[in-house]
Amino acid sequence: MSKRSVFTTITPLPPSVTRQHVLDTFHNHLEMIDLNPLVEERHRIKPPQKATPEEFHCIWYEVTDRVQYLPGGVYSGKVSYPVCFHDLPNGIQTHCYAPMGLEIKGKWSLGGSLPGEPREPVEMGLNVPMVGLYVREDVDMKCNIMLTNFVKKTFKKSHAELVARLSVKAQLQEAAATNSTLASQATSPHLSYAGSVHSSVGSPGFPPQNMSMFPPGLQPPPHYTQGHPQQNQYQAYDPRMSMQSAFQGHQSVQGAYQQQPPPSQFAPSELSNTETSKQDDAKKANGAPPTQEFPPVELP
Numbered sequence: 171m172s173k174r175s176v177f178t179t180i181t182p183l184p185p186s187v188t189r190q191h192v193l194d195t196f197h198n199h200l201e202m203i204d205l206n207p208l209v210e211e212r213h214r215i216k217p218p219q220k221a222t223p224e225e226f227h228c229i230w231y232e233v234t235d236r237v238q239y240l241p242g243g244v245y246s247g248k249v250s251y252p253v254c255f256h257d258l259p260n261g262i263q264t265h266c267y268a269p270m271g272l273e274i275k276g277k278w279s280l281g282g283s284l285p286g287e288p289r290e291p292v293e294m295g296l297n298v299p300m301v302g303l304y305v306r307e308d309v310d311m312k313c314n315i316m317l318t319n320f321v322k323k324t325f326k327k328s329h330a331e332l333v334a335r336l337s338v339k340a341q342l343q344e345a346a347a348t349n350s351t352l353a354s355q356a357t358s359p360h361l362s363y364a365g366s367v368h369s370s371v372g373s374p375g376f377p378p379q380n381m382s383m384f385p386p387g388l389q390p391p392p393h394y395t396q397g398h399p400q401q402n403q404y405q406a407y408d409p410r411m412s413m414q415s416a417f418q419g420h421q422s423v424q425g426a427y428q429q430q431p432p433p434s435q436f437a438p439s440e441l442s443n444t445e446t447s448k449q450d451d452a453k454k455a456n457g458a459p460p461t462q463e464f465p466p467v468e469l470p
Contacts, residue, residue: 173312173314173318174310175311175313175322178308180298180306181330182282182299182302183302183305184337189303192340195339197257202278205335205336206235207331212233213231215230215231218252221254230253236248251266251272253267261279272314273312273313274311275309278306280303282298282302282303283301289301305333305336307329307333311325
């Protein structure tokens with residue numbers, strides 16, 4: 171006589187565990203099998219005859235467990251059974267066919283939200299954490315009524331240790347990824363960890379070292395010189411200084427232009443009295459009338 175048992179287990183994960191590391195472990199079938207403390211051996215097999223049409227296209231393994239029938243390891247034995255794995259976007263599904271009519275359908279999923287992510291609604295009655303990631307395992311077990319309590323107790327104990335190992339592994343992977351990122355930044359020529367942050371970022375009001383203040387194709391203003399004794403080469407460019415220098419240069423050119431007298435448009439005003447009298451004497455000798463002087467005409 172068989173009895174069906176359906177239960178759900180929620181296991182919160184540490185804050186340092188990332189979503190991707192947990193999903194990578196779920197989708198690594200051999201690693202999920204090896205994390206179970208009861209497993210002693212596993213290998214890939216073909217789908218058995220009892221597989222359903224949907225399960226026929228899954229990945230199948232033959233797994234051997236060491237089961238303690240009496241406390242303290244007084245009496246134990248090995249149990250081999252086929253199990254299939256089916257990957258899901260947010261977890262994995264399993265189905266094992268154990269001896270004595272034991273069938274266990276399991277679904278592993280990753281739930282919860284990390285800081286900065288929108289919080290998803292949680293299911294009531296399962297003691298689901300409001301913040302952070304958690305592993306959810308939904309189990310549908312069909313077993314002999316005489317062995318239900320023993321199988322259920324053994325199953326929960328082994329899978330609790332499996333989740334604990336998975337959590338520690340994810341933390342180690344996250345720590346290794348963080349150390350690798352810091353090491354790559356320390357060895358990078360653009361950013362060294364020892365005293366390069368100040369030189370690469372620069373002080374307030376000063377640009378970084380070995381960096382031009384002007385973008386490519388733009389020349390510095392006339393008053394800016396790299397070797398000027400009275401101006402720091404790292405001093406920030408002020409556009410008002412450039413406008414003031416240009417305005418002063420315009421005034422100096424305009425003043426020099428105003429000092430020169432404008433040339434007159436009339437030739438008699440440019441001639442001296444001596445030159446005018448000489449021209450009159452020459453015209454009298456030739457019999458021409460003398461030159462008549464006209465007053466200067468002012469243009470409006």
